Amino acid sequence: MERNFAGIPDAYAAYEQAKIILQSIPYDGTSTWGKGADKGFEAFLDAAENMELYDIEMDIEVYRNGIHMPQAWQDFDSPEKMFHTVYHNTKDLLRQQKYLTFFGGEHSVSIGVIKAFYEHFDELTVLQIDAHADLRPAYEGTPYNHACAVYDASRNCNLVQVGIRSMDVGEKQYMNKEQVFFAHQIYGHTAWMEASIAKMTEQVYITFDLDAFDASIMPATGTPEAGGLDWWTTLNYLKKVFACKNVVGFDIVELAPIENLHAPQFLAAKLYYKMLSYKFSNHAK
Numbered sequence: 591m592e593r594n595f596a597g598i599p600d601a602y603a604a605y606e607q608a609k610i611i612l613q614s615i616p617y618d619g620t621s622t623w624g625k626g627a628d629k630g631f632e633a634f635l636d637a638a639e640n641m642e643l644y645d646i647e648m649d650i651e652v653y654r655n656g657i658h659m660p661q662a663w664q665d666f667d668s669p670e671k672m673f674h675t676v677y678h679n680t681k682d683l684l685r686q687q688k689y690l691t692f693f694g695g696e697h698s699v700s701i702g703v704i705k706a707f708y709e710h711f712d713e714l715t716v717l718q719i720d721a722h723a724d725l726r727p728a729y730e731g732t733p734y735n736h737a738c739a740v741y742d743a744s745r746n747c748n749l750v751q752v753g754i755r756s757m758d759v760g761e762k763q764y765m766n767k768e769q770v771f772f773a774h775q776i777y778g779h780t781a782w783m784e785a786s787i788a789k790m791t792e793q794v795y796i797t798f799d800l801d802a803f804d805a806s807i808m809p810a811t812g813t814p815e816a817g818g819l820d821w822w823t824t825l826n827y828l829k830k831v832f833a834c835k836n837v838v839g840f841d842i843v844e845l846a847p848i849e850n851l852h853a854p855q856f857l858a859a860k861l862y863y864k865m866l867s868y869k870f871s872n873h874a875k
Contacts, residue, residue, distance in 0.1 A: 595657045596638040596863070608656030610866065611688045613679075615663045615699040617672050620735040621812045621846075627696040630845030630858070631662070634693060637855040638863070645867040652866045658688075669698060669734035676702030684710045689869070693862070694843030696812060697724060697739040700797045703841055704740070707795045708747040711838055715748040715790040716740065717831065719824070720799040721773070721815035723757035725764040736812070736844075740797070750789050752776070752827070753802040756815050773817050783827050787834050794831065796840035796865075800858060810854035811844045821857070825864060832868035840865060 594603035595612055602608070618628035644651050663679055666672035680703045683690055692703055697720075708714045718724070724739035733741070743749050744764055755773035757765075769789055776782040801811040804818035831837060845858050 593635055593639075593659070595635065595659055596641055596643060596653060596859075598643070598653045598657065602653055602656045603658055604656070605658045605660075608658035609689055609870075610655055610657045611683060611686075611690050612657055612659045612862075613663065613683065613690065613692045614659070615676060615692060615695040617664065617666055617695040617699050618846075619666060619672060619696075620669055620698050620730065620732070620737075621696045625812070626846035627694055627812055627844055628664075629847050630695065630855075631693050633847040633855040634845060634858050634862070637852065638859040641856070641859050641863065643863075645864065648867040648871045650867050650871055652863065652870050655866075655870050657866075669732045672698065673702045673734040677705050680706035681710070690839040691862070691866070692839075692841035694841065694845070697736040697797075697799050697843045698734050700739050700841050700843060701734055701742055704743050704795060704797065705746075707839060708743065711793045711795075713748070713791045713793065714838070715750060715794045715835075716743040717786075717790065717794050717796045718743075718749060718751045718799070719753050719796065719802045719819075720751065721753060721756050721801040721818055722799070722813065723751065723754050723761045723765060724799075725761040726758065727764070739799075748789075748791050750786055752786055753819050755817050756813075773819070777817075780826075783830055787831060790831075790835055792836055794835045794837050796828075796831070796837060798840060798842045798861070800842065800844045800854075800861075803857070808854055808857060810846050810848045810851065812846050824861075828865060829868050832865070832871075837869055
């Protein structure tokens with residue numbers, strides 16, 4: 591049965607009327623600990639269908655801009671096949687003059703999306719909000735592993751990393767520490783928000799790994815990490831980014847549902863909807 595995001599009326603979900611594309615990529619081929627990110631999108635949709643659609647903070651019902659969900663990109667038989675399909679399909683979507691958003695799947699799905707975006711937009715910043723550095727050139731025999739999610743971005747565009755608190759020592763050589771805002775450095779402070787935004791170019795793509803959140807509020811990820819971001823700090827930061835920069839698209843990845851624990855998918859659904867509200871409010875660029 592076909593579903594609309596959050597159960598919105600067909601008139602707001604039709605491709606012709608929709609300003610927003612929500613593309614699912616339910617791939618979980620390279621995750622190395624907890625599996626289940628390929629089930630994240632369905633859990634996310636279940637939660638969204640039970641979410642209020644009026645945003646109190648922004649005084650907006652953002653779904654009225656139209657949110658269309660195409661067929662999922664799935665059934666890849668290798669990481670290489672996944673990357674090439676996602677990359678070429680994203681290039682096609684970018685020609686359609688819609689606002690593109692993506693939902694994983696594990697973080698490897700972002701590699702092809704980001705490559706298509708930095709080829710399309712001049713001087714693009716990729717803002718990675720994540721627990722992990724994800725800067726390995728290759729892992730387990732492929733450069734298209736979730737542990738390599740932003741290595742290509744680090745070589746080809748302006749990468750800003752926020753919330754990092756887990757990495758391999760070998761990733762240090764690929765990291766620009768002037769562009770990294772580690773979790774232990776930003777805890778309890780707010781000046782880092784403006785400092786990180788100052789390092790961004792005008793056009794920004796956000797890749798948001800849900801394990802950026804503290805595991806106490808987001809345990810349903812492939813590799814949860816203690817010491818993460820809280821809800822209101824994250825929203826405050828995202829609101830500033832959307833207000834100060836032209837956020838040209840974003841993805842949310844790594845929701846791996848836990849049976850009989852529903853709060854994480856409600857958080858993911860709310861996060862997605864808040865990001866749209868920030869983008870389409872009168873205060874956004």
